[in-house]
Amino acid sequence: MAAGEINNEYHMKRNIAILGSTGSIGTQTLDIISENPDILAATVLTARRNWQLLAEQAKRFSPVKVVIGEEEYLPMLRDALKDTNVTVEAGADAIAEAAAMPEVDTVVTAMVGYSGLIPTINAIKAEKRIALANKETLVVAGEVITRLLKEYRAEILPVDSEHSAIFQCLMGETRAQASKIILTASGGPFRTKNLGELENVTVADALRHPNWSMGAKVTIDSASMMNKGFEMIEARWLFDFQPKDIEIVVHPQSIVHSMVEFVDGSIKAQLGTPDMRIPISLALGYPDRLPSPRAGLTLSQYASLTFEAPDYDKFPLLKLAFEAIEEGGNMPCILNAANETAVDAFLHEKIRFVYMPRLVRDVMDATPFIRDVNLEDLVATNAEALRIAEEKIKKYL
Ligand code: MG
Numbered sequence: 001m002a003a004g005e006i007n008n009e010y011h012m013k014r015n016i017a018i019l020g021s022t023g024s025i026g027t028q029t030l031d032i033i034s035e036n037p038d039i040l041a042a043t044v045l046t047a048r049r050n051w052q053l054l055a056e057q058a059k060r061f062s063p064v065k066v067v068i069g070e071e072e073y074l075p076m077l078r079d080a081l082k083d084t085n086v087t088v089e090a091g092a093d094a095i096a097e098a099a100a101m102p103e104v105d106t107v108v109t110a111m112v113g114y115s116g117l118i119p120t121i122n123a124i125k126a127e128k129r130i131a132l133a134n135k136e137t138l139v140v141a142g143e144v145i146t147r148l149l150k151e152y153r154a155e156i157l158p159v160d161s162e163h164s165a166i167f168q169c170l171m172g173e174t175r176a177q178a179s180k181i182i183l184t185a186s187g188g189p190f191r192t193k194n195l196g197e198l199e200n201v202t203v204a205d206a207l208r209h210p211n212w213s214m215g216a217k218v219t220i221d222s223a224s225m226m227n228k229g230f231e232m233i234e235a236r237w238l239f240d241f242q243p244k245d246i247e248i249v250v251h252p253q254s255i256v257h258s259m260v261e262f263v264d265g266s267i268k269a270q271l272g273t274p275d276m277r278i279p280i281s282l283a284l285g286y287p288d289r290l291p292s293p294r295a296g297l298t299l300s301q302y303a304s305l306t307f308e309a310p311d312y313d314k315f316p317l318l319k320l321a322f323e324a325i326e327e328g329g330n331m332p333c334i335l336n337a338a339n340e341t342a343v344d345a346f347l348h349e350k351i352r353f354v355y356m357p358r359l360v361r362d363v364m365d366a367t368p369f370i371r372d373v374n375l376e377d378l379v380a381t382n383a384e385a386l387r388i389a390e391e392k393i394k395k396y397l
Helices: 008-012 024-035 051-061 071-080 092-098 113-125 135-151 161-169 203-207 216-224 226-239 277-285 316-327 331-347 355-366 375-396
Strands: 014-019 040-047 065-068 087-090 106-109 129-132 155-158 178-185 246-250 256-262 267-271
Touching (some): 014 092, 024 040, 024 051, 024 106, 040 051, 051 065, 065 071, 065 092, 071 087, 087 092, 092 113, 113 129, 113 135, 129 135, 135 226, 135 375, 155 161, 155 226, 155 277, 161 178, 161 226, 161 256, 161 267, 178 226, 203 216, 203 331, 216 226, 216 331, 226 316, 331 375, 355 375
Parallel strands (some): 014 040, 014 106, 040 065, 065 087, 178 246
Antiparallel strands (some): 178 256
């Protein structure tokens, strides 16, 4: 190549780190990368424990590095990739460091729960584009992350379908002219059940989401509507709206992914099929839209699109989310830790579905409140709330 000539292939390609490449969002991100090989490359792949799938992905996508979270799987992963040039590492610190690698432009944070926090902070400090799929990061540390985003030249693009919709509704608008976010919720598998029926629902019932195919944690959170509470907190920080200006509307067809109302009374909505690859692709390609080989939405297939108010008595976790963000400080972090314990116990059939909100309430009441928080406070709060949750859960087992 002549001096001064730009190697477009190198410079134009977006090098992507997928933290959590073997999960639902991770595999769908790889679908988008494989459909756009000229502009997107998988540069780093990480997984918590599914080393077999991680090895397969590494052979197919030839990343620079792969990291397995649980160190006991390192020997197997190394052996599976011994005939490749892929660097193989293990451990939570290695995952957090991978998010800041100079070779990486975009970090897709698709890890589950609290584990996304430190890698996201590293990616911000390394001034990456972050395709945020880990909503718990903003639930736990929205205030801290917002402060960091003012300090570093990083950007967060939402992958959550609702937040991608809000982001699109706000394109070409100013924040001052937007008055309200209307966050849509499918209502989950238990929308039509009454309180009594909720007493006896099983894990299998809760995992049967009517519209979306997602990981287990977020599917349980959808069934309890905690997911919508988390998304309200996520929207509060991503778009700088007060919780009172975020309205939740149940929309069982999951076609309108969310809306924004403006000061003149006009409402913009974003519609599409319920397919996570659409918001993932926007976050990877932005400001461009990547062409999709999949069929679009055929509106005539839908007899009606309906909207109704959520039932806060049936889904108390939604109410607790509003309470936690209104209190602020470390309370959303406590909410998240308690909910992680509750979901894990429910998934392992140790507690009933209706005990999840009771446990979260107990932990919110029992964990010391801190109003002005820094990252260290949040790390300590998370550990303390998890400990209290393990203690409080005994009465529900
Ligand atoms: Mg969502």
